[in-house]
Amino acid sequence: MAAFLTGWMTAHGFSAHIDEAGNAVGERGSGPLTVVLLGHIDTVPGEIPVRVEGDVLYGRGSVDAKGSFCTFVAAVAGLPGEALAGARFVCIGATEEEAPSSRGARAAMSRYRPDLVLIGEPSGWAGLTLGYKGRLVARLHVQKDNFHTAGEGTSAADDLTEAWFRVRAWAAQAAGGGIFDSVQATLQSLSARTDGLAQIAEGTVGLRLPLGVPPHSAETALRELLRDLPITLTFTGHEAAVRHPKDNALTRALRVAIRERGGTPVFKVKTGTSDMNVVAERWLVPTVAYGPGDSALDHTPDEHLDLGEYDRAVGVLTAALTRLAAAGRGQDSGT
Structure with missing residues (x-):
């Protein structure tokens, strides 16, 4: 999985590698603002035949949480040149989130010092998750x-x-x-x-x-x-449980992008845990979990992702990251 993802990222303008924890890591941009997009690429056990029926993708990890990480890399791959001049974007497909070790997130936490963090977990394309138990x-x-x-x-x-x-x-x-x-x-x-x-x-x-x-x-x-x-x-x-503030540059950029696409932003908190809990002790910066899909499908035999929603999430994130990068270049973000 990591080899496939780093190959895709390399082919789409990233500088990509597999780190010592097995994470698939890709970077684009060279601006003063550092945005880490951390998602996990491992899944719980259980074979679900991978197939597309109509506009719906079935398969283990389609929602939790390869769909979210693919949203991250697709959005960053589509950023315009001016956005890459305003920020450095680091996409990390982490290992062992579904295990107590959280090995991938812990390795990333010790290496990077981001200004903003996105965690790849299903929130729905118009949802923003601020906390986990x-x-x-x-x-x-x-x-x-x-x-x-x-x-x-x-x-x-x-x-x-x-x-x-x-x-x-x-x-x-x-x-x-x-x-x-x-x-x-x-x-x-x-x-x-x-x-x-x-x-x-x-x-x-x-x-x-x-x-x-x-x-x-x-x-x-x-x-x-x-x-x-x-x-x-x-x-x-x-x-430990974590809950981030709802009003900051990251949430404002996402809310504007969701509204521009006809959605109504919804803030959420979740009863599960995620890599947000792990990195919160060191990354004391604005953080949101974002990704397409219904989290009620996590770990279930019917896990699936609507591809139209996936496309909307990619569009939202591309627009939000472009806005944040403009602010990173010292421009008025208009949020």
Whole structure:
């Protein structure tokens, strides 16, 4: 995938390479303003036959999120020469966004110092995503001496189930005024077995966290909540929630471009996480997630992208980037 994308970018006027994290990176322009367009090119598992039916493209990654990254490179490839004189555009097709490592985004975060950032995620062509909830994954392990089921005491599975009930109740009482401001807890896996002389029960709980509950605070709360149970806890995926301001040069340029094409800009926040969460700790600049498609189709067997919407998104982004580059050259952007 990275080789294909860097080949396409090279053929369309980019200076392109594959970096040490496996990211497909392409650059155009030499102006004083640096705009990073970070999308991910990995997908969740699942084969969906790739096909076009009418104006609709079916396939894994068409929405989440190769469609968004292709929007980025198509828009930058179509920029006029004066835009390339006003800004430097860096398109990064990142690896491992669908894994806890976020390897591609972390490599980019340490290398670039952008003035503006676009994250490639489906928002709809007229949508602008400002924030994502945080994430924490808890893995629970219980191991106890085996005993006859007619005896007294709790089984390993009993203890694990009790732990899940407590976590679910804690999340419910921590709820805020809406889904973006609440703690969401999901039981992602659950298993129990007898292994010789031992009972073993294991489970994975995923937490989606609001701005007011940092991952390390949630970890501390769960350790205290479950400290009287014979459970070993392991935590991964410590991603803090993020929400960017809605009024800045980047959002204004996008809003103007959407209205010019007959759309009504809509600001959104998402209950999932993205590479926006990862880079926010270091890239303290105006940031928006943008891309065509319906995020409700992410990870589903029916993932598909309307190609007319894709074209509109490319047009919006081309116009917005041109406007931003004009501002980068010291001109009045008119936003």
